Amino acid sequence: MVESTPNALCFGDEFPASGAPCLVHVEDHGLTITFIPDRDGAEPRSESLRFSELTVSAGGLDHDQLVATWVGLKGQRTLYLKSPDVIRAFRQAAPDHLSQPLERAAEQVRQVRQRHRMVWSIVGGALLVVVLGLWFGSDVLVELAVDRIPVEWERKLGESTYHDFLAHQDVMKDGPAVDAVNEMIHRLTGQIPENPYTFEVTVVKSDVVNAFALPGGYIVVFTGLMKKAESGEEVAGVLAHELNHVLQRHGLERIIKQLGFVAVVSIVLGNPPGLGGMMKQLGVELMTLKFGRAQETEADLTGLELLYRAKIDPSGMITFFQRLAEKDEGRVEWLSTHPMSNARAERLKTQLAEMPKQNPEPFTFEWTKVRASQGAPPSTPP
Amino acid sequence: MKSEILYPGAFPMVRVELAEGEHIKAESGAMVACSPTIDIESKMEGGFLGALSRKFLTGEKFFFQTLRASRGAGEVLLAPTVPGEIIVMELDGVNEYMVQKDGFLAGAAGVVIDSQMQSMSRGLLGGEGFFILKMSGKGMLALNSFGAIHKIELKPGQEYIVDNSHLVAWSTTTTYSIEKATSGWVASFTSGEGFVCRFRGPGVVYIQSRNPGSFGAWVRQFIPVSQ
Ligand SMILES: [Zn+2]
Numbered sequence: 382m383v384e385s386t387p388n389a390l391c392f393g394d395e396f397p398a399s400g401a402p403c404l405v406h407v408e409d410h411g412l413t414i415t416f417i418p419d420r421d422g423a424e425p426r427s428e429s430l431r432f433s434e435l436t437v438s439a440g441g442l443d444h445d446q447l448v449a450t451w452v453g454l455k456g457q458r459t460l461y462l463k464s465p466d467v468i469r470a471f472r473q474a475a476p477d478h479l480s481q482p483l484e485r486a487a488e489q490v491r492q493v494r495q496r497h498r499m500v501w502s503i504v505g506g507a508l509l510v511v512v513l514g515l516w517f518g519s520d521v522l523v524e525l526a527v528d529r530i531p532v533e534w535e536r537k538l539g540e541s542t543y544h545d546f547l548a549h550q551d552v553m554k555d556g557p558a559v560d561a562v563n564e565m566i567h568r569l570t571g572q573i574p575e576n577p578y579t580f581e582v583t584v585v586k587s588d589v590v591n592a593f594a595l596p597g598g599y600i601v602v603f604t605g606l607m608k609k610a611e612s613g614e615e616v617a618g619v620l621a622h623e624l625n626h627v628l629q630r631h632g633l634e635r636i637i638k639q640l641g642f643v644a645v646v647s648i649v650l651g652n653p654p655g656l657g658g659m660m661k662q663l664g665v666e667l668m669t670l671k672f673g674r675a676q677e678t679e680a681d682l683t684g685l686e687l688l689y690r691a692k693i694d695p696s697g698m699i700t701f702f703q704r705l706a707e708k709d710e711g712r713v714e715w716l717s718t719h720p721m722s723n724a725r726a727e728r729l730k731t732q733l734a735e736m737p738k739q740n741p742e743p744f745t746f747e748w749t750k751v752r753a754s755q756g757a758p759p760s761t762p763p
Numbered sequence: 764m765k766s767e768i769l770y771p772g773a774f775p776m777v778r779v780e781l782a783e784g785e786h787i788k789a790e791s792g793a794m795v796a797c798s799p800t801i802d803i804e805s806k807m808e809g810g811f812l813g814a815l816s817r818k819f820l821t822g823e824k825f826f827f828q829t830l831r832a833s834r835g836a837g838e839v840l841l842a843p844t845v846p847g848e849i850i851v852m853e854l855d856g857v858n859e860y861m862v863q864k865d866g867f868l869a870g871a872a873g874v875v876i877d878s879q880m881q882s883m884s885r886g887l888l889g890g891e892g893f894f895i896l897k898m899s900g901k902g903m904l905a906l907n908s909f910g911a912i913h914k915i916e917l918k919p920g921q922e923y924i925v926d927n928s929h930l931v932a933w934s935t936t937t938t939y940s941i942e943k944a945t946s947g948w949v950a951s952f953t954s955g956e957g958f959v960c961r962f963r964g965p966g967v968v969y970i971q972s973r974n975p976g977s978f979g980a981w982v983r984q985f986i987p988v989s990q
Pocket residue numbers: 622626672676677680718719
């Protein structure tokens with residue numbers, strides 16, 4: 382009586398697509414394959430194969446099956462062996478010329494196993510990050526997610542918002558104000574090493590006191606903000622601050638924080654393009670993203686350094702920030718997205734005091750003329 | 764144990780006859796009716812952690828039910844939640860199948876159900892969650908689909924591309940890679956990314972003729988949204 386528990390599947394033209402169950406025995410000279418009869422009482426059919434007839438590789442869903450192919454009387458046949466015992470017996474009995482592909486196959490299986498273990502540890506690690514992230518206000522996760530987003534994609538995100546916004550604004554194409562802002566941006570960006578962004582700046586005619594930078598490097602300055610400034614250095618201070626929100630990718634961090642946990646996980650694990658749709662669904666607006674305290678401080682300090690490197694007097698930044706915060710004349714939009722605090726100005730002052738003195742290089746424009754070109758009074762009353 | 768599909772087509776049921784002492788595993792909620800000799804036990808297949816991981820990672824119900832003919836022979840009637848075909852196959856100990864989480868309806872006692880983690884990219888991009896069910900062992904296995912079930916037979920080396928959300932089950936002798944669907948594959952009202960699986964034989968792939976996700980999206984457009 383032949384033992385009839387199959388341990389392999391045989392594929393070939395005359396067999397069903399799911400394979401014919403068969404029993405494989407490993408002998409000294411090769412394999413004996415016994416096909417299990419479909420019907421009870423039918424005679425089992427056996428076939429003997431020499432090792433020299435076989436080609437061996439690893440296959441199956443997890444690459445952990447031994448696949449042996451040979452050309453029989455009825456065409457090509459493929460055998461899928463899964464049982465570890467049979468595979469081991471095969472490897473022991475097979476001659477040298479077969480042992481090499483077999484070892485490779487075994488190595489592949491080992492690699493797959495190892496990869497699985499690695500994937501598991503990554504999953505475990507990710508879970509740990511998730512737990513830690515939740516514990517520590519999810520900043521770790523947010524950073525991980527932000528790192529996964531390519532600059533190119535960030536540009537696309539900012540670009541569409543930028544153009545949508547400008548479509549409804551009174552854009553200043555040229556004139557002293559535009560020239561002045563371009564000069565400031567040029568001086569500042571010239572001091573950014575390995576800058577992956579191409580900054581684009583637009584001056585918008587509006588009394589709103591505001592300026593913002595979108596992810597990807599799109600900057601908008603309102604004439605209202607320029608009218609409030611008493612020098613080009615003050616405006617440059619705001620721009621240096623904004624540039625650093627872009628460079629530090631603060632916008633992305635905020636978006637991801639607002640979209641929450643699911644977004645973070647999906648980005649960390651590899652699906653950044655889904656973010657745009659998610660933002661639309663949840664109504665996250667790039668322009669009204671409010672930055673956090675830590676981000677403001679970071680943009681302040683890096684902005685201050687940038688001004689310093691560009692040889693633009695950094696004290697303008699500090700005085701302007703303080704004036705914007707103190708004087709309560711009209712709504713200063715900029716403050717609603719960049720929350721100001723006394724601590725911020727103090728921190729900047731301390732930082733500036735620690736920097737070695739240098740002689741700033743003035744801008745080529747005259748600020749009074751720039752302001753006059755926008756219809757502001759030639760000088761501000763004290 | 765004997766099983767029979769009643770009312771084949773869109774609204775089928777499976778009748779399983781159990782001898783005294785026999786039992787089967789069924790998707791919880793699949794039971795429609797049974798003889799008074801049948802006891803229902805909720806059992807966590809694959810242990811507590813296995814069940815828990817299924818629950819959280821594939822959204823699969825926490826328990827499979829065990830239907831046991833403990834007080835004499837009897838029969839059970841089982842049906843899936845969604846309209847669609849049922850197929851019954853016989854596992855022979857060597858044929859193994861991966862089954863998408865909603866595809867399992869019932870299995871004989873000898874059928875081993877494993878929650879298997881898909882490799883990271885497969886699982887995430889494939890949309891089946893981290894885990895799918897691996898069916899091995901011996902005995903009757905009933906799968907259900909949304910719509911009709913179609914069997915694709917692949918010769919060694921033969922390839923076939925299937926929209927991921929139409930997958931029901933595939934034999935473990937196949938290999939597959941996940942690819943992003945080109946726009947033609949994705950229905951206009953489904954948002955998000957579509958993925959297709961490129962299968963390579965030998966083996967069989969069972970697919971369903973309807974896509975649950977697309978159907979859901981299609982239905983949603985008729986549901987008035989309350990403000
Ligand atoms: Zn800021």
